[in-house]
Structures are given as C-alpha cells and as structure tokens.
Amino acid sequence: MKLMKKLMIFVATLAIVFSISACGALQDEDTIVIGEASWDSNKFHNQIARILIEEGYGVEVDLVTADTSVMVASLKADNMDLTMELWSDNIPSYQDDIDAGDYVELSVNFDDNEQGLYIPTYLQEQYPGLQTVQDLPDYVHLFPDLDSDKGLILAGPNGWSATSFLKDKMVEYNLDDDYKLKTLETATLYATLADAYANEDPWVGYNWTPTWVSGVYDLTLLEDSEYNEEDFANGIGEFPSVDVNVVAHPDLETNYPEVVEFLRNYETSSELTSSALAYMQENDVDAEAAAIWFLLENEDLWSQWVTTDAYDSTMEYLNAQ
Amino acid sequence: MFIFPESIRFEIKDIIDAIFEWVLVTFNDFFDVVADTIRMLFNLVELGLNYFPWWLMVIGVAYAGYKLYNYKMGILLSSMLVTIGLFGLWQEMIYTLAIIIISVFVSVIVGIPFGILMAKSKVVENIIKPILDAMQTMPSFVYLIPAIMLFSFGKVPAVFATTIYAIPPLIRLTFLGISSVDEEVVEAGKSFGSTPLQMLFKIELPQSLSTIMTGVNQTTMMAMAMVVISSMIGAEGIGQIVLDAIDNLEVGQGFQAGFAIVFLAIILDRLLQGFANTFDKGVSQDA
Numbered sequence: 001m002k003l004m005k006k007l008m009i010f011v012a013t014l015a016i017v018f019s020i021s022a023c024g025a026l027q028d029e030d031t032i033v034i035g036e037a038s039w040d041s042n043k044f045h046n047q048i049a050r051i052l053i054e055e056g057y058g059v060e061v062d063l064v065t066a067d068t069s070v071m072v073a074s075l076k077a078d079n080m081d082l083t084m085e086l087w088s089d090n091i092p093s094y095q096d097d098i099d100a101g102d103y104v105e106l107s108v109n110f111d112d113n114e115q116g117l118y119i120p121t122y123l124q125e126q127y128p129g130l131q132t133v134q135d136l137p138d139y140v141h142l143f144p145d146l147d148s149d150k151g152l153i154l155a156g157p158n159g160w161s162a163t164s165f166l167k168d169k170m171v172e173y174n175l176d177d178d179y180k181l182k183t184l185e186t187a188t189l190y191a192t193l194a195d196a197y198a199n200e201d202p203w204v205g206y207n208w209t210p211t212w213v214s215g216v217y218d219l220t221l222l223e224d225s226e227y228n229e230e231d232f233a234n235g236i237g238e239f240p241s242v243d244v245n246v247v248a249h250p251d252l253e254t255n256y257p258e259v260v261e262f263l264r265n266y267e268t269s270s271e272l273t274s275s276a277l278a279y280m281q282e283n284d285v286d287a288e289a290a291a292i293w294f295l296l297e298n299e300d301l302w303s304q305w306v307t308t309d310a311y312d313s314t315m316e317y318l319n320a321q
Numbered sequence: 322m323f324i325f326p327e328s329i330r331f332e333i334k335d336i337i338d339a340i341f342e343w344v345l346v347t348f349n350d351f352f353d354v355v356a357d358t359i360r361m362l363f364n365l366v367e368l369g370l371n372y373f374p375w376w377l378m379v380i381g382v383a384y385a386g387y388k389l390y391n392y393k394m395g396i397l398l399s400s401m402l403v404t405i406g407l408f409g410l411w412q413e414m415i416y417t418l419a420i421i422i423i424s425v426f427v428s429v430i431v432g433i434p435f436g437i438l439m440a441k442s443k444v445v446e447n448i449i450k451p452i453l454d455a456m457q458t459m460p461s462f463v464y465l466i467p468a469i470m471l472f473s474f475g476k477v478p479a480v481f482a483t484t485i486y487a488i489p490p491l492i493r494l495t496f497l498g499i500s501s502v503d504e505e506v507v508e509a510g511k512s513f514g515s516t517p518l519q520m521l522f523k524i525e526l527p528q529s530l531s532t533i534m535t536g537v538n539q540t541t542m543m544a545m546a547m548v549v550i551s552s553m554i555g556a557e558g559i560g561q562i563v564l565d566a567i568d569n570l571e572v573g574q575g576f577q578a579g580f581a582i583v584f585l586a587i588i589l590d591r592l593l594q595g596f597a598n599t600f601d602k603g604v605s606q607d608a
Contacts (some may be wrong), residue, residue, distance in 0.1 A: 069570050146360065147475065159568030184474060185553050186562075191469035198345065198470075 031060040035071040035083040038186070040212045040280060040287060041273050045084040045109060047291035049266070052302065055317040056310030057259050069159060075103045075249055082248045082263070085109055089242040090160045106246045106251070106263045113270045115162055115239040116209040117153065118219040120193075123202050132223045140178040142202040151179040154192060154205030158183045164205060168235025193217060193254065210274040212281055219265065258307065265305035272298070292321050356477045359423065363476050366419040370383055375411060379403055382588060383589060389595025398591060401584040402496065410581045417558035417585065420551070421475060421544045424483040428540050432488045433533065436495020446496070453489040461486055461547065465554050474555030482551055487543035494536030498529025534597030541593060545586045559585070 032053060036046050049275055050061040066074060072091055074080035088094045088105070097103060117133055123142075124130055130139050140151035153175070155166045163183055170176040183193070189205060190213055196203035197217050205221075207213060224238035231237045246266050253260045272294075279291045295302060303311050373381075386395030419547050439446040459518075463487060468478035502525050510524045531573045552560030557584050566575035 069568060073570060144471070157568050158565040159570070182474075182555060183565075184555050187466060187476055188469055188554050189467050191554075192474055195345075195470045195473070198342075199349070 001103045031062045032081045032252065032259065033062045033064055033079070035066045035074060035080045036063045037066065037071065037085070039069060040277050041210050042085045043287035044273065044276050044280070044290055044294070045268070047287045048294065048302075049082070049084050049143050049263070051291055051295065051317070052262065052290075052306060052310065052314055053259055056306050056314040057256070057262070058313075059256060059259060072097070075247065078152055078249055078251065080249065081252045082246070084246055084266075085305050086245045086247045087242060088245050088247070090162055092161055092164075101250060102149070103247050104250050106260060107266050109243050109244045109246050109266060110210075110269045110273060111243045113209050113241055114204070115242065116224065117166075117204055117222045119202070119204050119211075119222060119255050120197060120200075121218040121220045122200055130222075133169070133175075134224075136175060136204070136222070137178045143179075143204050145180050145182075148180060152204075153179050153181050154189055154203075155181050155183045156206045157185050162206060162208075163230075165235055165239070170235075172235045194298065195284060210270045210277060212277050214274065216281055258310075262310065268301075272301075292318060326586045341470075345470060352471045356472045359472075359477045359480050362423050362426075363419055363480070366422050367415060370415045370419060375406060382592070385592055385595070389592065389599070394591065394595075398588050401588055405581045405584055408577050408581050410562065410578060413557065413559045413562055413578075414581065414585060416476075417548050417560065417582075420479055420483060420548065420556065420558065421541060421589075423480050424487055424544045424547075425537065425541050425601075426481070427484045428488040428491050428544075429537065431484075432491035432536075432540070433495050436492045436533075436536075437499055439492065439496040440499035449492065453492060456485055457489045461550055462553075465550070469554050476556055478554050479551035479556035482554070483544050483547040487540045490539035490543060491533075491536040493527070494539065497534050498532030499525050501532075502528045531597055531600040534593070534600055538590060538593040538597060541589050542586060545582065545589065548582065 005239040012276065034046050034049060036043060044061055050063065053061050058084075064074075064080065066080070068087070068090065071080065071086070072093070073081050075083065076097065098105060098263070117136075119130065127139060127142070129135060136151075143151040143153070153170075155163045157163065166181060170179065170181050174286075175181075189207075193203055193205065193207075193213065194217075195201070198244050207219060213219070223234065225231075227237050227240045232240065246263050248263065276290045276294045279285070279293055280287065283289075295314070299315075308315070337348070379402050382402050383395040383399035386398040435445075435449060439449050461482060465478070465482055468482050472478040472481055506524060506528060507520070510520050515523065538592060548556075548558060549560040549563050552558070552564040559578050561577055562578040566572075566578060
C-alpha cells in the first residue's frame, strides 16, 4: 500500500516535469508566439502576420490570448515574442521599457486613429447643441447616475493612459462638479453601449477607432480644443492620433532576422483596418477569412513588405484558398 | 475522416440571440422594477451596516467567535477584521459585504422553497437537478454580459450574477436535508395526524436546519468567490481594488486586497459554521 502510494507520487511528479518541459520546448524552439488581444483589429492583424510568417517564411506561429497588461508583462518575461498592435500611449511604462531594452519597436502599424468621448449619432441629432466635451455640463440630465445625483461618463479600464487622461480632464474642465467618471472593462463598456443603442437611450463614453464598435454603431466624437503636447499632459484638449506599434522581444531578431525584416516593413492604416473589420462584420466571417480577403485585395501593399520568395509561396497559398 | 464534417452544423447561437433580444425588449419595464428593488435593498443594507461603528463590529465578531468556539477564535477573527481596516479597505468591505448579504438573502428566499419542492416531487427534482448542474458549470462570464444589458452595470447585475452562481448549493442541501429526515420521525408525525404544512414546519424543516445552514454557508462562500469577478461588470468593493491592481500590474496591492477577501471569507465561514453547529446540538438534545 505504502509502496503503491510512493510509486503514484513518483509517476505524478514525472508527468508534471515532462509536461512542463514539453511546454517549454514547444514555445521556445520553433514557433513565434504572438499575443492576441480581445478586439477584432488585433485579431485581424495577427492573422495577416500569421499567414505571411507561416506561408511566406515557413515558421510556425502560435496565437496566445492576453490582455494588454498581460501582453506587456509577457513580452518582458520572454513568454511572448511579438504583438502586432500595441497601443503604446496606453502603456505608462512604454518608453522606459524600450530604453531598458525589454522589448523593441519594429514598426508603426498605423497612427491615424481617433480616441475620445463619443456619443451615439442619434443623440446628437436630438440635441444638436451637444458638440464638444465642454458642452457636457449643460446636458447632465441626459446621463443620470443611479447611485448619485451626478451624471455619468463611462471610461475604459483602469491602468490605460487614456483613462488617467480622462480623469485629469474631469478635474481640469470642472466636469467632476456635474459628472462621475466610471471605469469599466471594455466588454462591459460595450455592453452598456449596446443596451443604450437598442433603446436609443443617451450614452457618453470612451471609445476609439479602429474597432468593430465604430463599424456597427454610428458614434460621433465629441470635439475638444486642439491638441498640443503641454496641455495634453494636464488633461486638456483632444486626443492626438497615437502610434499603434508592432513590438517584439529583442531575441526575435536574432532567431528570425528575415521575419523581423518583414515586420519592420509592416504598415497599414486605420482606414484599411476598419475596412477589414467592416468586411468581417458584414459577412459574419472570422479574422482569418478577413485577412485572406485583405491580402488578395491589397497585393500591392504587402508585396513590398516581404521577400520575393515569401511573396510567391504566400500567393500560392492564397490562390489555393 | 477524424474531423467532424463541416457540412453538418446546427448552431444555437442565433436562436439564443433572438430569444435574448425579445426578452430585452418585452420585459424591459419588469427588469427596471427588479433593478430598482435590488438597488433599494442594497442601499438599505449598506446604510444598516454603516449604522454600526467599526469598533462595535470588531467587538461583535470577537464575542461571536468566543461564544461559538473559544476566546482564541474570537481574537483571531476580530484581528482579521481589524487588519482589513488597517489595509484601508473598510468601506470597500462594507460594499462587498452588502452584495454578499443580499445575494445570500435572495438565495435563501428562492432556494429553500425550491429545495423543498425537489424533496417533495420526483418530477421537480428531475427538472431542477440538471438546471443546477448547468448553473454551476456555465462559465460566469457568459451571463455577466447579458446581466449588464438587463440591469446596466454595477451592484445590480453583480447581485444577479452572484445569486445565480451561489444559489445551487443551498437548493441541493435543502433537498438533501428534507429528504434525509428520519423515516420514523415522519411516521410519528403522521400518526399524530399532522397536516403536510405542520409536517414541514414542525418536523422536517427543524430536523434539517443544520444541513440547510451548511448550505447557507456554502452559498456565502460561493458568493464571496464571485465578488472579484463581478467587479468586471462595474461593481465596486474589494473586487474593484483587485481588478484595478491587475489592470495596473500592481502585485502588492493585488495581494493586499486579495488577503482582505480571504480574511472576510474566513470570518464569514467560521461564524456561519459555528452558528450551524448550534442547531446540530439543539436537535440532538431535543431528540
């Protein structure tokens, strides 16, 4: 009986050790691990990268779902090799991490996006006076908070730079006299928007482009004073267009120099990304299908990113689809 | 050959979407009333909890620990409560506690009758059991999002989601308690000519009280586990502190708030368990 028990423990330990080392081998040796955030534009860019890396360069790709904060931590810890869409301005430690060599910026994926406080367009049609962030105090009755006598502005998750910027804005614009800022996880934020939209109720909250939300719901950005760097640090003015970067662990360049060369050329735009997201939503297809469609449609664009060999083998794959 | 053929598909997601949309539009007013009721209940409980000064709560917990166990348990539990205060999480704890109390309250009101019905009728048992299984295994994120659409965000959907998650053990243990009341005791009741209602309230419920209290204890622990998750739908309290810590990659803050949740759970668990044990003794003495 005792021997049996010992044997069992031994076998169990062995199994654990093997499975751990197997995991390590799978991740490190011959695959590139790409972090995948929950939003569709990230999934779309990941699929493009996956197809080009797998078909063009013959390297296996593993997509791992992770939150932005988890992604940054994983890049630092070398559990992840690459992320195609890092909203670097939303990461407070970004510049420090780059300086410290924790990860490297390979290219700017796109930098022509919008962020800020949005309202549904139907609301602006009902209240044409609500044009700017500064107008909000006059319309506080539209956005009542059920737990206090103030109004409610919905923000993204805590820890995003955009969220702390909005917090500063609340103070600078004296919005906090009339409004409370509620931070919500993105899924929750969108659920409140979906609910408001279904009943044509008022809604004011943070959003950004490109995202499927902007494709499905007709939203209008509340205007703000023009961006300048000094004011922005204090929460004044509109959001600038931010860089959305392709970021990798430093070792990726040593292990896969050809792939990194392709990634350095990777550049799309907010508009191109939105077109793919709209394609996904309208045809009810997944990111992979959208990526294949995008690659077939925009051959001129990506043929400049990759080597001739990679181009040929990818085309072969695409035509077989 | 080994892969399930793509040509054979029957998916239920569109049906569920359609049903949910219909429910959303049709019962909009009804859900508003439910939401207002829960919100009122919450404010009432929070007000009630804030009515007691913090030191009175600490003394109360110490006394209960001493009465139910011994003086060591009293000191241990009350110092855990003080630690939550020292961490600066007292107000958050009150909020969390209020959500738990209401969820457990709703669970008791809804759960015990269902447990009794299950014990009385084989048909009800066969219907409810698989539903309970589904409630316990369905990933909670799945019903968090519809909960927001029904009740907006914050405390109301948090109570809703917490109740769904926490109610099954109470129903199960009520069922178990009632159906395992001694056959001879039931016979004795019958021979004295008690009506079914008398039987239930004078014999079956008192006899199974200790099992039901164990169910209340388990339900409370389940509710406790849901508290952090419900912060994802905008509920405040200690869960919100944990979530913020995760979002900001603050390991220390995360653990500090995490320990506060552990302490609160231990306090609630020990007190409820000690309370359930007193019923055990009472019943055996009567018999």
